[in-house]
Amino acid sequence: MMSSMVQDKVVVVTGAGGGIGRDIALAMAREGAKVVVNDIGASVAGEGKNEGPAQAVVNEIKALGGQAVANTDSVSDRAAAARIIGTAIETFGRIDVVVNNAGILRDRFFHKMSDEEWDSVIKVHLYGSYYVSRAASAHFKEQESGVYVHMTSTSGLVGNFGQANYAAAKLGIAALSKSIALDMQKFNVRSNCIAPFAWSRMIGSIPTDTPEEQARVDRMKQMTPAKIAPMAVALASDSAKDVTGQIFAVRNNEIFLMSQPRPVRSVHRGEGWTPQTVLTHALPALKKSFFDLDRSGDVFNWDPV
Template identity: 70%
Template sequence: MTTQHMIDGKVVIVTGAGGGIGRDIALLMARNGAKVVINDIGASLEGEGKSAGPAQRVAEEIAALGGEATSNTDSVAEADGARHIVQNALDVFGRVDCVVNNAGILRDRFFHKMSDEEWDAVLKVHLYGTFNVSRAAAEPFKAQGSGAFIHMTSTSGLIGNLAQANYSAAKLGIAGLSKSIALDLQKFGVRSNCIAPFAWSRMISSIRIDSAEQEARVEKIRQMTPAKIAPLAVFLASDGAQDVTGQIFAVRNNEIFVMSQPRPVRSVHRSEGWTPESIAEHAIPALRSSFHSLDVSADVFSWDPV
């Protein structure tokens, strides 16, 4: 295997790496010299079942390239499982340098029809999973004075999408969590960033197509391969990114975006204070031009990927 030395010798944990985006990130990490822990419980998209197969297959792919990898089937949704994943890296490779929090499931449902189980399951894997693995890795990162977290967020949370309240809440929560990690661990030389990926994957393939517009949107996404996400992840894991932290990036085919984060856009002031009536008469009309419309992701990313 030709090593390009971008992250030579670094140990990288990639969760949900048995297929899709996670697999492509793991493969490119290995091609760039990293030793990789391939974590995947081998479940269906809905989180059902368990199989060592997917993680083991990716580990074997990396070995066939001349790289080093180990497979792991612990669940990120449980704190003990997350600790085992990090310990796995320490036991096999002696250290850990980067965590890519990629594991995810979907339970798409309109909010008014969403069950407790559908809400809990998605929050547990995405938001709790990201916290659990990050918390477990924080100790070795802190001790060695370095480390990189790469979390997968989504424009479903950053912008909005229909029938994804659980997923959107989790993904926007991850953006907030990433910022907190970046702030709290900055003094220890640890970085934390998010990527919102546009890529055809099992998760995207489950989107219900109920209109010509939705069909056209899905067809565009089908052309965006998971491999397009991996180069940014490798860069963020490298020492070349040591001054990049607390950011939210998006990758769409050959485009890389840095996403805005909430900041005040307009204000109104009254020295005598506000009443409900003066808010109606003055504040809201003055602020209305800065209101956000009820966009979904496809409204904002309306041009064809290049």
């Protein structure tokens, strides 16, 4: 059933050939948006290229009575990212919403991580979000409206094993979003993040070598990508005009507002600090407020509901 929460808005969704991106693209179309379905059709590791996934989602949208066009450019290249936004302009005449969803994983423990594994993940997630957002920014500024929805992750916001590349990129995206929100507020442009918990092809590469890892994956399989889409559509709508610079997490039927770094506790010494007094005074005084060395699964340690 088609309705009109984002009626006639032109929405670019990157990495929309499957998983979370596909469900966001479909949900946007159901609410009246014209959608650019971007996906290079690569594997989770970013290998290969295939036009099929993007076009398949376009076909689904058209079957619903919606409007959509496929794009297979890579977000990780500046010129290609500009072509993604160009597809929106050429096909539908404008751009209103950018959903930065494209991503790959190259999980590896930090001390074993290669430069290529680091570079490729940073390039797709962080550079990709920057390149696509930057390409849209001139249009948003000129029309004095626009919405960015970026995908961050609790792997970056909290922490996880074996994901230094992914975590660094995802925490960088949270900072990128906040900076966009600050810099472009005067143009009526909004920027927010979603940290999604959802079973997807990308998450499917998580190792399941131990019973604990298998149990974690089994829990995650309950969280379908479709659960993420309502938040993305809501943030894209004019009804959320006062929501910007925020980080939300969506976990099955739960929605969280995530904290952002702020001072927790302070100590002061009138005569200033020496390395010795830092050790004997500052660190002991602050220690009770230290954060545990926990992971996303330690913080979100209950079964999804």
